[in-house]
Amino acid sequence: VAEGATTGYGYGILGDYKTLNTYYSNGTYYLYDVTKPMNGVIETRTAQNGSSLPGSYSVDSNNAWTAYSQGADVDAHYYAGVVYDYYKNTHNRNSFDNNGSTIRSTVHYGYQYNNAFWNGVQMVYGDGDGSVFAPLSGALDVVAHEITHAVTDYTAGLEYRNQPGALNESMSDVFGYFVEPNDYLLGEDVYTPGVSGDALRSLSNPEAYGQPAHMNNYVYTSEDNGGVHINSGIPNKAAYLTITSIGKAKAEKIYYRALTVYLTSTSDFSDARASLLQSAADLYGYGSSTYNAVVNAWNQVGVY
Numbered sequence: 001v002a003e004g005a006t007t008g009y010g011y012g013i014l015g016d017y018k019t020l021n022t023y024y025s026n027g028t029y030y031l032y033d034v035t036k037p038m039n040g041v042i043e044t045r046t047a048q049n050g051s052s053l054p055g056s057y058s059v060d061s062n063n064a065w066t067a068y069s070q071g072a073d074v075d076a077h078y079y080a081g082v083v084y085d086y087y088k089n090t091h092n093r094n095s096f097d098n099n100g101s102t103i104r105s106t107v108h109y110g111y112q113y114n115n116a117f118w119n120g121v122q123m124v125y126g127d128g129d130g131s132v133f134a135p136l137s138g139a140l141d142v143v144a145h146e147i148t149h150a151v152t153d154y155t156a157g158l159e160y161r162n163q164p165g166a167l168n169e170s171m172s173d174v175f176g177y178f179v180e181p182n183d184y185l186l187g188e189d190v191y192t193p194g195v196s197g198d199a200l201r202s203l204s205n206p207e208a209y210g211q212p213a214h215m216n217n218y219v220y221t222s223e224d225n226g227g228v229h230i231n232s233g234i235p236n237k238a239a240y241l242t243i244t245s246i247g248k249a250k251a252e253k254i255y256y257r258a259l260t261v262y263l264t265s266t267s268d269f270s271d272a273r274a275s276l277l278q279s280a281a282d283l284y285g286y287g288s289s290t291y292n293a294v295v296n297a298w299n300q301v302g303v304y
């Protein structure tokens with residue numbers, strides 16, 4: 001074949017078989033997915049354990065991405081496609097900017113790097129050190145978390161510090177749940193590979209992982225940009241209470257509307273409560289059971 005879209009397969013970091021949307025050109029296959037509408041491209045690259053970005057395209061000679069070292073590439077590529085499909089199919093959003101921008105991921109970043117991040121332009125995933133983390137693109141909720149940071153940057157633009165920053169973090173965790181709703185845990189598929197049953201965070205029980213779940217326990221600190229990964233437990237708990245009251249289908253609609261219509265860069269927890277109530281009123285009516293469930297959830301975490 002000359003060149004163009006191809007379908008390959010490979011194994012993720014957990015050894016799970018996945019088919020892949022790839023691209024063939026001049027004897028080489030690339031993790032370059034051109035199957036999305038309106039030219040929404042998904043491309044995956046490798047930093048080859050260096051720290052220069054974006055790194056080189058992940059390539060393969062026969063479109064069988066089966067080497068253990070390719071697991072992180074396979075997962076980053078496949079899960080980015082799942083997240084693209086979630087936002088398009090559920091919220092009619094075309095990529096993180098709603099304008100079909102390329103979702104670029106770079107894996108094998110750094111050496112035994114226990115981090116994943118959106119750097120304002122692309123997703124970046126470390127391989128983990130094998131103890132704290134397995135390669136971080138190996139968890140769908142982590143990939144959804146990172147891509148949601150991009151969505152937030154293009155919409156509410158929540159500053160990454162103090163309460164706006166904790167909301168930023170919470171939105172990424174909450175949409176991580178919406179994309180992977182089989183548990184209320186975050187990062188469980190890649191966190192401490194040697195220990196089963198634990199996670200990075202929990203929406204249902206933030207305290208299990210050292211996060212507050214009530215405003216009375218808000219942590220005032222200069223660490224972690226004002227505790228953005230700590231205080232997110234409070235809006236996360238409110239989200240859990242909302243989801244269990246009104247269900248995922250309604251919850252994701254009011255959360256997406258709050259994020260894209262009402263929240264701004266300096267919104268605090270009280271603004272989040274108001275934004276979600278306004279979204280619930282818009283979609284389901286002021287004083288509706290949905291509206292009242294949101295009132296109740298935020299009352300329970302002490303935010304008014």
Ligand SMILES: CCC(=O)Oc1c(C)cccc1C(=O)O
Binds near residue numbers: 114116117141142187
């Ligand atoms: C659930 C994904 C997540 O929290 O990724 C991070 C990690 C593992 C370390 C530091 C920051 C982040 C982040 O994306 O906020």
Ligand SMILES: [Ca+2]
Binds near residue numbers: 141184
């Ligand atoms: Ca999960």
Ligand SMILES: [Zn+2]
Binds near residue numbers: 145149169172
């Ligand atoms: Zn985050």
